[in-house]
Amino acid sequence: MDGSVLNAILVMSSIGVGAAIILFFVAQKFKVIEDPKIDLVDEALPGANCGGCGYAGCRAFAEGMVKAETMDGFFCPVGGNDLMKSLAPLLGVEAVEKKPQIAVLRCNGSIKNSIPKFDYDGDSTCSFTTNLSAGVGGCQYGCLGGGECVDACDFDAMYMDPETNLPVVKINCVACNACVEACPRDILELRDRGPKEKRIFVSCINEEKGPLAKANCTVACIGCKACVKACKFDAIDFDNFLAYIKYDVCTLCRKCVEVCPTDAIHELNFKPRKPKADKPKVAKPKVEKSAADKPKEEKEESKTEEKVADNKEKSEKTASDVKVESTNNDKN
Amino acid sequence: MGLLTFNIGGIHPPENKLSAGMAIKNIEIPKQVVIPMNQNLGAPSQPIVKRGDMVKVGQLIAEAKGFIAAKIHSPVSGKVFKIEPRIDSTGFRKESIIINVEGDEWAEGIDSSDTLIKDITLDAFQITEKIKECGIVGLGGATFPSHVKYIVPEGKNPEYLIINAVECEPYLTSDHQLMMEKGEEIIVGIRIMMKALGAKKTIIGIENNKTDAIAHLSKLAEQDSNIEVKALKVQYPQGGEKQLIDALLGRQIQSGKLPLTVGCVVNNVGTTFAIYEAIQKNKPLFERIVTVTGYPVQNPSNYRVRIGIPIANLLQEANCDMDATGKVINGGPMMGKSIPSIDASVTKGTSGVLAIRNEESKRHEVKNCIRCGKCTTVCPMGLEPHLLSIIARMGENEKCEQELIMDCIECGSCVYTCPSSRPLLDNIRLGKSNVSFMIRQRSVK
Numbered sequence: 001m002d003g004s005v006l007n008a009i010l011v012m013s014s015i016g017v018g019a020a021i022i023l024f025f026v027a028q029k030f031k032v033i034e035d036p037k038i039d040l041v042d043e044a045l046p047g048a049n050c051g052g053c054g055y056a057g058c059r060a061f062a063e064g065m066v067k068a069e070t071m072d073g074f075f076c077p078v079g080g081n082d083l084m085k086s087l088a089p090l091l092g093v094e095a096v097e098k099k100p101q102i103a104v105l106r107c108n109g110s111i112k113n114s115i116p117k118f119d120y121d122g123d124s125t126c127s128f129t130t131n132l133s134a135g136v137g138g139c140q141y142g143c144l145g146g147g148e149c150v151d152a153c154d155f156d157a158m159y160m161d162p163e164t165n166l167p168v169v170k171i172n173c174v175a176c177n178a179c180v181e182a183c184p185r186d187i188l189e190l191r192d193r194g195p196k197e198k199r200i201f202v203s204c205i206n207e208e209k210g211p212l213a214k215a216n217c218t219v220a221c222i223g224c225k226a227c228v229k230a231c232k233f234d235a236i237d238f239d240n241f242l243a244y245i246k247y248d249v250c251t252l253c254r255k256c257v258e259v260c261p262t263d264a265i266h267e268l269n270f271k272p273r274k275p276k277a278d279k280p281k282v283a284k285p286k287v288e289k290s291a292a293d294k295p296k297e298e299k300e301e302s303k304t305e306e307k308v309a310d311n312k313e314k315s316e317k318t319a320s321d322v323k324v325e326s327t328n329n330d331k332n
Numbered sequence: 333m334g335l336l337t338f339n340i341g342g343i344h345p346p347e348n349k350l351s352a353g354m355a356i357k358n359i360e361i362p363k364q365v366v367i368p369m370n371q372n373l374g375a376p377s378q379p380i381v382k383r384g385d386m387v388k389v390g391q392l393i394a395e396a397k398g399f400i401a402a403k404i405h406s407p408v409s410g411k412v413f414k415i416e417p418r419i420d421s422t423g424f425r426k427e428s429i430i431i432n433v434e435g436d437e438w439a440e441g442i443d444s445s446d447t448l449i450k451d452i453t454l455d456a457f458q459i460t461e462k463i464k465e466c467g468i469v470g471l472g473g474a475t476f477p478s479h480v481k482y483i484v485p486e487g488k489n490p491e492y493l494i495i496n497a498v499e500c501e502p503y504l505t506s507d508h509q510l511m512m513e514k515g516e517e518i519i520v521g522i523r524i525m526m527k528a529l530g531a532k533k534t535i536i537g538i539e540n541n542k543t544d545a546i547a548h549l550s551k552l553a554e555q556d557s558n559i560e561v562k563a564l565k566v567q568y569p570q571g572g573e574k575q576l577i578d579a580l581l582g583r584q585i586q587s588g589k590l591p592l593t594v595g596c597v598v599n600n601v602g603t604t605f606a607i608y609e610a611i612q613k614n615k616p617l618f619e620r621i622v623t624v625t626g627y628p629v630q631n632p633s634n635y636r637v638r639i640g641i642p643i644a645n646l647l648q649e650a651n652c653d654m655d656a657t658g659k660v661i662n663g664g665p666m667m668g669k670s671i672p673s674i675d676a677s678v679t680k681g682t683s684g685v686l687a688i689r690n691e692e693s694k695r696h697e698v699k700n701c702i703r704c705g706k707c708t709t710v711c712p713m714g715l716e717p718h719l720l721s722i723i724a725r726m727g728e729n730e731k732c733e734q735e736l737i738m739d740c741i742e743c744g745s746c747v748y749t750c751p752s753s754r755p756l757l758d759n760i761r762l763g764k765s766n767v768s769f770m771i772r773q774r775s776v777k
Contacts, residue, residue, distance in 0.1 A: 117672060117673065118423075118672045118673070121694060121695045122695070122755065122758055123755050123758035123759065123762070125762060127762060127765070127766070128758060128759075128761065128762040128765075131761070131765050132422070132669075132761075133422050133423035133424070133672055134419075134422070134423035134424045134425070134672070135423070136672075138419070138423065138672075140423075140424050140425060208417070208425065212416075212417065212425065
């Protein structure tokens with residue numbers, strides 16, 4: 001009996017040793033020589049696999065960048081400039097600085113500004129409702145309030161505001177482009193964050209003529225060109241009755257904001273003006289106003305959200321569970 | 333053997349034909365009409381009149397652009413007030429011609445009398461051209477430009493002309509009333525279409541809930557051995573062309589193919605009458621029969637309506653109690669779409685205007701799928717709506733395409749029968765739009 005146990009041990013260990021030797025040589029033979037830099041870069045990356053860089057994931061991005069041996073055209077929006085700078089010595093190249101960006105909602109058609117004209121109780125997915133109707137407010141360009149962008153956000157940087165039925169981009173947006181791609185109406189856009197988060201943009205993409213746009217939404221761009229005339233820096237494009245402020249040219253002088261008759265141009269995170277004109281402002285969005293003048297480290301999420309809540313105008317709540325219908329079944 | 337019907341699926345919703353037997357009445361022309369340019373399937377039409385132009389009834393005001401497109405003629409006489417985007421029945425603003433009405437002066441050459449003209453003088457090619465010129469589209473609801481059906485590709489041989497007089501949608505009675513009042517004209521219309529197609533035989537399919545229409549048309553078609561009237565079992569969606577061909581001839585059409593592949597051309601009975609008027613009376617398509625019905629409507633009836641008249645006028649004419657109305661549907665209750673604004677105009681595709689009571693207008697609470705399989709049983713295309721709806725929701729577009737989501741005719745039987753009131757058709761429509769987008773992208777590449 002002892003002998004058989006010993007036999008078994010011997011046989012098993014000899015198989016084990018044999019297999020180990022084979023595996024050793026096979027591993028030598030088929031060894032994949034990988035640049036050790038890829039692993040280093042991969043480790044340094046955030047690992048969210050969001051696809052914001054344009055690659056399938058962080059690993060693919062690392063491989064691509066190490067292979068290209070340059071950082072030109074490679075940028076991780078999540079890690080930002082800090083990360084890219086820390087990666088530069090690994091690759092032995094100069095980091096390409098890129099201005100930090102943020103997703104911006106170019107629509108202010110809240111249920112207060114663009115009053116629902118009918119009820120809708122069907123499927124609320126944006127990509128579905130955009131085929132079905134112009135939306136309850138009547139604007140065929142504006143936000144449908146279905147929240148597909150919020151669903152697409154992997155970084156918890158967006159939420160739907162129940163009072164306005166519009167999505168809100170929080171300060172911790174990493175500009176990964178997921179929401180921009182998710183929006184079937186191309187309302188969201190990545191724009192430079194600007195110095196101290198100061199931004200000026202046209203919060204409307206309605207290309208209709210003034211009276212038509214205004215009929216559906218009180219804060220629509222009516223194509224009056226007042227901002228174009230006011231701008232001294234040629235920073236405003238005008239096409240199809242719609243103004244567009246080029247963020248790379250804009251000097252943040254705020255002239256256009258003053259002249260806009262419908263308050264369609266939004267300024268964010270500026271110090272309040274001297275109270276010369278206290279005309280009642282139409283509901284401005286309460287985007288990530290909060291962390292304006294604060295250093296980045298302090299922007300904890302909870303704080304941001306609190307402040308955002310503070311900034312909310314008390315818009316009266318209209319039926320938010322809007323409803324209508326697509327196919328109608330008279331089930332009775 | 334019982335009555336004929338199609339083989340797969342189908343439902344029988346309450347018929348509610350409130351306006352049955354109501355004589356077709358004319359409706360007063362308002363001071364202003366709005367004529368949208370996208371009245372047909374395919375490309376929208378291009379306005380050829382300018383602001384301030386005087387137009388007469390039946391005058392061409394918009395040219396067809398593209399192959400699948402139709403011309404539009406003025407339904408009224410008067411002055412072109414504006415050409416601008418106006419809200420249409422989907423809520424989107426679409427290019428429209430707005431005409432201020434002055435009198436009722438018809439363009440020359442249009443016979444506005446009621447006399448029956450039996451002799452067909454035009455040849456097949458001329459008939460097709462005339463159909464195209466008169467802007468005729470399928471009046472069943474899909475608004476497919478009719479002349480396209482009559483351009484038969486070489487090698488194809490249309491054996492049967494099938495006249496769709498099924499009217500399987502609950503509530504609607506416009507086709508029924510048209511058959512009762514204009515039976516002789518419809519028979520002449522059928523002869524015209526047979527001549528244009530070179531078809532040997534015509535079958536008129538009528539559901540068995542319209543026995544008077546079956547008797548009336550059978551009597552009129554007695555002398556003509558080529559025209560046959562067949563009674564069908566009452567079953568929704570028998571008016572779908574694939575279902576109708578299955579019911580009448582037992583022939584099935586392959587996925588994605590046209591009825592011509594099984595030797596059939598299907599036309600609605602309303603279209604038949606429009607073709608009769610176009611060929612024999614030189615009258616373009618600028619008016620149609622519309623059923624105005626529903627329980628809040630006090631006088632549900634059938635009207636002869638010029639296109640461009642606001643739907644609000646129709647509801648007012650029929651005495652609709654707007655306070656009790658929760659929803660107004662353009663079309664029938666099963667396939668029609670609810671409209672966001674009653675200011676939208678009647679178009680060539682408006683087969684009915686249905687007002688729904690407040691209490692019926694809300695959707696039921698959505699519950700979980702219990703895998704009862706009812707939707708699969710009733711689906712007339714043999715699809716599995718509950719599974720399609722899930723994969724469409726997940727965005728699995730390739731899988732959707734494999735599972736033939738594009739075969740769905742959007743009849744709504746699955747939603748009607750679902751005990752959990754799940755939004756099956758909404759999800760399938762989402763999938764269909766994604767898949768058709770994907771197919772378009774592929775063809776671009």
